Structure formats: C-alpha cells, structure tokens
Amino acid sequence: MIEYKSEKEIELIRESSLLVAKTLGEVAKTIRPGIKTIELDKLAEEFIRDHGAVPGFKGYHGFSGTLCISPNEQVVHGIPGQRELKEGDIISIDCGVLKNGFYGDSAYTFAIGEIDEAVRRLLHVTYQCLTLGIEQAIEGNTLGDISFTIQDHAEANGYSVVRELVGHGLGRNLHEPPEVPNFGKKGKGLKLRKGLVVAIEPMINLGKRFVVQEKDGWTIRTSDRMPSAHYEHTIAVGVDKADVLSSFSHIIESLKSNINNSIIIE
Ligand code: MG
Ligand code: MG
Numbered sequence: 001m002i003e004y005k006s007e008k009e010i011e012l013i014r015e016s017s018l019l020v021a022k023t024l025g026e027v028a029k030t031i032r033p034g035i036k037t038i039e040l041d042k043l044a045e046e047f048i049r050d051h052g053a054v055p056g057f058k059g060y061h062g063f064s065g066t067l068c069i070s071p072n073e074q075v076v077h078g079i080p081g082q083r084e085l086k087e088g089d090i091i092s093i094d095c096g097v098l099k100n101g102f103y104g105d106s107a108y109t110f111a112i113g114e115i116d117e118a119v120r121r122l123l124h125v126t127y128q129c130l131t132l133g134i135e136q137a138i139e140g141n142t143l144g145d146i147s148f149t150i151q152d153h154a155e156a157n158g159y160s161v162v163r164e165l166v167g168h169g170l171g172r173n174l175h176e177p178p179e180v181p182n183f184g185k186k187g188k189g190l191k192l193r194k195g196l197v198v199a200i201e202p203m204i205n206l207g208k209r210f211v212v213q214e215k216d217g218w219t220i221r222t223s224d225r226m227p228s229a230h231y232e233h234t235i236a237v238g239v240d241k242a243d244v245l246s247s248f249s250h251i252i253e254s255l256k257s258n259i260n261n262s263i264i265i266e
C-alpha cells in the first residue's frame with residue numbers, strides 16, 4: 001500500500017535527503033585517482049554519524065557499505081573495497097541515510113579526471129533523463145509519464161534502459177511502493193498526487209540493456225561490460241512543479257574546487 005506523506009513528514013525526508021547531498025559533497029571533495037573505494041565509504045559513514053544519522057544501506061539485507069560504489073560497467077550495488085579509482089573511470093556513488101525515522105536516497109555518477117567523450121555524453125544524457133523525469137512528477141500526471149519520458153530520452157540518444165532495477169517510494173522504509181520504472185507508457189499507471197515521495201533513478205547503458213549479478217551477491221553490471229550511468233534524486237510530487245528533496249549543489253561546489261576532477265556533469 002502506498003503511504004502518502006504529510007507536509008511534516010516531507011520536511012523530515014528533506015532533512016535526510018539534504019544530509020545525503022552533503023555526504024556526497026564530502027565524497028566529491030576527496031574523489032581522485034588512487035583513492036580506494038573503501039576510503040570514500042569510511043569518510044561517508046563518519047560524516048553521516050557525526051550528523052546524528054545512520055547510514056541507510058549499511059546492514060540493509062546484509063550490505064556491508066555505507067555507499068554503493070559502482071565503477072564503469074557496474075550499474076548499481078557495487079560494494080566498497082580495495083579497488084583504486086583511476087583516471088578515465090566513471091563511478092556511480094549511491095548514498096542513503098536514516099534520520100528522525102525517515103530515509104533520504106540520492107546518487108551521482110562522477111568522472112575521474114578526463115573520460116572518453118562517448119562516456120561523458122552518456123553521463124550528460126542520463127542526468128538529463130533524471131531532470132526530465134522529475135519534471136513529470138506533478139499532480140494529474142501518472143507514473144507512466146515519468147517512466148516514458150526517461151526511456152524516450154535515453155533511447156532517442158541511442159542508449160538502453162536497465163529494466164531489472166527501478167526507482168521507488170521511500171519514507172519510513174528505504175524502499176516502499178510504488179515502483180518507479182525507467183521505462184513505460186505515457187498516461188499509464190498510478191495517478192500522481194501530493195504526498196507521494198519517490199526516488200527517481202535512471203540507470204542508462206551505453207550498450208545493451210541487459211545486466212547480470214556478480215558472484216558477490218550484490219554488484220549489478222552490464223552483460224556486455226560497457227559503461228552504465230546512474231543519477232538519483234528523492235522528490236515529492238508537486239502541484240505545478242516537483243519538490244526535489246535531495247540536491248547535487250554540494251557535489252557541484254566540491255567538484256569546482258577539486259583539482260583532480262575536470263568534468264562536472266550538470
Ligand atoms: Mg540510491
Ligand atoms: Mg534508490
């Protein structure tokens with residue numbers, strides 16, 4: 001059953017989502033070639049706990065990390081570890097926190113130094129998919145309007161949409177109904193109304209849409225091992241305009257002063 005949120009509850013989800021935004025901003029200050037993904041994870045966990053919250057993913061169905069860190073051909077759910085980032089990598093970093101009983105969830109795909117032009121374009125179009133999807137999250141539209149818009153933009157640019165993983169409702173739980181697929185038909189599905197809070201998170205592949213799960217039981221990667229991009233915001237459905245509860249502004253500000261990162265996707 002879908003739980004529609006009160007204004008007060010939405011403010012609490014905003015607080016959690018903004019802590020996610022600030023955590024990703026801290027990660028963005030530190031991200032560079034040579035850093036291990038486990039180091040980014042530790043930094044994020046400390047930052048979250050210092051702000052009176054707990055990591056939302058750590059322990060979730062037994063996940064070991066605070067962040068999901070998914071480089072290159074990994075789509076989502078990559079486990080932080082000893083892998084070192086290198087120039088030319090792209091890396092999806094997904095973060096969730098639980099504060100005051102409510103979750104926030106957001107993800108950004110970073111470029112490490114200079115990346116291939118074809119991959120930069122994939123990131124840019126995936127970011128646009130998120131923005132265009134969010135624009136559809138208004139009263140009177142349907143979930144299918146969000147899904148269709150994302151799929152249409154990705155495929156019009158020659159990319160494919162991951163089907164096995166989708167966006168989701170959230171609030172007192174990290175994942176709640178409804179599912180928010182990144183593919184679908186205009187005008188179909190749930191009618192959107194105020195109080196609905198969802199995470200919209202396009203996962204877009206440079207090659208074919210198919211994915212497999214690694215033996216670690218978590219990591220999802222593309223079958224053809226071509227790059228995949230992922231951006232996510234937590235949003236509340238609005239009357240004229242969606243209310244974006246998470247934010248990339250902390251990431252963007254950090255990347256501007258991070259000399260190791262020359263490319264900012266926005
Ligand atoms: Mg997420
Ligand atoms: Mg999510």
